[in-house]
Amino acid sequence: MRTYSIFNKDFISLVDWSKEEVSTILDLASTLKER
Numbered sequence: 616m617r618t619y620s621i622f623n624k625d626f627i628s629l630v631d632w633s634k635e636e637v638s639t640i641l642d643l644a645s646t647l648k649e650r
Contacts, residue, residue: 629637 632640
């Protein structure tokens with residue numbers, strides 16, 4: 616999983632996020648859900 620600067624960034628719409636950032640967020644959510 617590659618780390619992008621997703622901290623201090625609001626989720627307004629997917630247009631504001633790159634494909635890699637969205638992928639990182641979904642990977643992180645999946646990892647946290649498994650715990």
